[in-house]
Amino acid sequence: MLWDYQQPVAIRFGNGRVREIKDVAAEMGLTEGGLLVSERLFAKNGTAERIVKDSEGAISEIFSEFSPNPDVTEVDKAAALIREKNLKFVVAMGGGSAMDLAKSAASIALTNDSIADYHGTGKAMPQEHLPIIAVPTTAGTGSEVTCVSVLTNRALGKKAPIVSDGFFPSVAIIDPELTYSVPPHVTASTGMDVLSQAIEGYWSKGHQPICDACAIHAAPLVFKYLPIAVAEPDNAEARQKMCEASVIAGLAFTLPKTTSSHACSFPLTNIHGIAHGEACGLTLDWFARINADAQHGRVQEFARAIGFEDVGAMADAIHELKAKVGLRTGLKDLGLSAEQIDDLVRISRHPNLYNNPVEITDEMLRDMYEHLAATD
Structure with missing residues (x-):
């Protein structure tokens, strides 16, 4: 390597x-x-x-x-x-x-x-x-x-x-x-961006050991402290730990670059006005399941390293975290048409998508967006 x-x-x-x-x-x-x-x-x-x-x-x-x-x-x-x-x-x-x-x-x-x-x-x-x-x-x-x-x-x-x-x-x-004056929804959205950066930096095709170590440090901090920072904006420990997670996740993804969730976030933000971090988190658990067995088991190793039994359990925890901090878990309220879903699929073919460890096809993207379009 x-x-x-x-x-x-x-x-x-x-x-x-x-x-x-x-x-x-x-x-x-x-x-x-x-x-x-x-x-x-x-x-x-x-x-x-x-x-x-x-x-x-x-x-x-x-x-x-x-x-x-x-x-x-x-x-x-x-x-x-x-x-x-x-x-x-x-x-x-x-x-x-x-x-x-x-x-x-x-x-x-x-x-x-x-x-x-x-x-x-x-x-x-x-x-x-x-x-x-x-x-x-x-x-x-x-x-x-x-x-x-x-x-x-x-x-x-x-x-x-x-x-x-x-x-x-x-x-x-x-x-x-x-960060104390940041509104709860912004705290939640930017915190989900931190988690996406850490996880995507780890499974990116460009992964490397120092950035891997940063990802493993940052991700558990988000799972533990983001709900506290959202619920208790003046909680000094939660704010400090989220800042720690943020800067270290930045180190985790800068060189490897982000992947599928970030690629899909761009049309979700540009077309439908969903905040960037919230848009990243919307697809993160879905791609975790797709990437579960990629890279000769590295993604499973990551899930275990941050305290989960396997990637499935980590994906469940991502979904639960989104719900707990008031972020989207679906797109049903947008009433997306078939044409709008086609647009999302097309525009999601962003260069970051090709950093994903598993090749993402249009059919995979369409399945995901159709699922999200039917989900609250």
Whole structure:
């Protein structure tokens, strides 16, 4: 077996560490010219302004005019601001949307191009980029330690990841206190994304031992602590453990890449507006059963390693977890037509699908979607 491992992101983990942004920037020689990419919530509630004030002049601009599942046009606007103000580094504070936009903008700003030129086109991203300090506010995407930026081109109806080594943040600051205000449904959805990343990273065709170990560490934390974090938003232990699971799941899937559940999540989100993590979890137990005996028993070994008798028991637990935290277990309420199911099958043939250890046919996808369409 041949494999490589790379993790260039310095990680700072712990309560209150968001106050270290100024110190981190200074250590990189960055005392001015910072852009804070922040979700609208933090711009409205004063958190973004506090971060700017605490930076003591290092951060001078805020960009928050972007949507969930950020559009390529929004990346271009952030890049234009960087060029106009001659900014020197980017702080990404928020969930996956803030991270995805910040990564792409920090690279594309050093060109005269549109990010659309690189989105789903196969054109390689330029490697030069501004330094990024990533500050996640959800226990979910793991984007603070990955080289992936997932963007949407609404004009073309396309959502796809861009992968570039230039997207790795320089430093990730994981402060569990920032997750306390996250609403229960967002906590549940992003937590299910963590579980999907860990499991898919393990069974991906690109699996390797260090990432496997991270997956085995992260997955049990989600099963144990996600229901507590949803039910008790101020539970310090649950919030900290979910943040731990999130960053370690990010390490688990960055190099192997995700697989079938993530491939299917893209049309479920783009067409039907289902939150990304919830969309991933919707099919995760189904694919667990499909992949149960793949890779000479590795998937069964994974299920046992995280405390289950076998993959069937793990799949049952995934289904029970979704129900317990209030996430979808079916699509019956959408009243999907045969034509809509055909669309889901067609658009699920995303490159991530080919990382799955078992070949997924259109017939398998159709069986799954027809089952989900008849299930509450």
